[in-house]
Amino acid sequence: MRSLRLFLGVLAVSAFAGGGNLDGLLKGVETRYNRVKTLQVLFHEEYTPPGPGGGPARRAESGRLILQKPGRMRWDYSQPPGKLFISDGKFMWLYTPAGSSGPPRAEKMKLQESDDMRAPLAFLLGKLNFEKEFRNLQARPEGAAGTRITAEPKSDTLPYSAVEFVVTGENRIREVKVTGFDNSTLDFTFDEERLDPPLQGKLFQFQAPPGAEVVEGGY
Numbered sequence: 001m002r003s004l005r006l007f008l009g010v011l012a013v014s015a016f017a018g019g020g021n022l023d024g025l026l027k028g029v030e031t032r033y034n035r036v037k038t039l040q041v042l043f044h045e046e047y048t049p050p051g052p053g054g055g056p057a058r059r060a061e062s063g064r065l066i067l068q069k070p071g072r073m074r075w076d077y078s079q080p081p082g083k084l085f086i087s088d089g090k091f092m093w094l095y096t097p098a099g100s101s102g103p104p105r106a107e108k109m110k111l112q113e114s115d116d117m118r119a120p121l122a123f124l125l126g127k128l129n130f131e132k133e134f135r136n137l138q139a140r141p142e143g144a145a146g147t148r149i150t151a152e153p154k155s156d157t158l159p160y161s162a163v164e165f166v167v168t169g170e171n172r173i174r175e176v177k178v179t180g181f182d183n184s185t186l187d188f189t190f191d192e193e194r195l196d197p198p199l200q201g202k203l204f205q206f207q208a209p210p211g212a213e214v215v216e217g218g219y
Helices: 002-011 023-035
Strands: 040-047 059-068 072-079 084-089 091-096 105-110 134-141 146-152 160-166 174-180 185-194 213-215
Touching: 023 134, 023 146
Parallel strands: 105 213
Antiparallel strands: 040 059, 040 185, 059 072, 072 084, 084 091, 091 105, 134 146, 146 160, 160 174, 174 185
């Protein structure tokens, strides 16, 4: 559940603010993502648990992510196969297929429609408001990858203490790293981004497979 809470914290990530050249960079990223209606990327996700020196990576997952405004997303995991995370704009579903941890399970959670919890990643859904959400902005060159921007959330109610973005020269966010208050981290890398691909609404509808345990969850 700790990693799930941190994942939901990542869903709340929205923005950061700055000055000078950083302002221009952030405006460019806002323009790129706020104008699109749908988006598709390949993702690699790595969760590192708390521990001395950050501890070894406990979980690495990957797959395809598609999004549609407002609030719809679908994370199809190729690793582990069959795992699925869907939001239809009102509810979120996390489906885990049968495995060593037990029978197939579908957890249903209400999507919080507030300024602090926006799904999935605000930059992907085009809900960027950099100045509103973050403080203590810093930026440094990241070699050929672009620019790394670090920030802290203005709100103390979110389940993370810091966030980092790697932004390319084309204003594309390629990496997101979120650090929890317990020093656990969740890292995302995004590739093969497609802006405004045609998507069918049924992709964001979830129906639990026969035999799956359905439970009501929450934040």
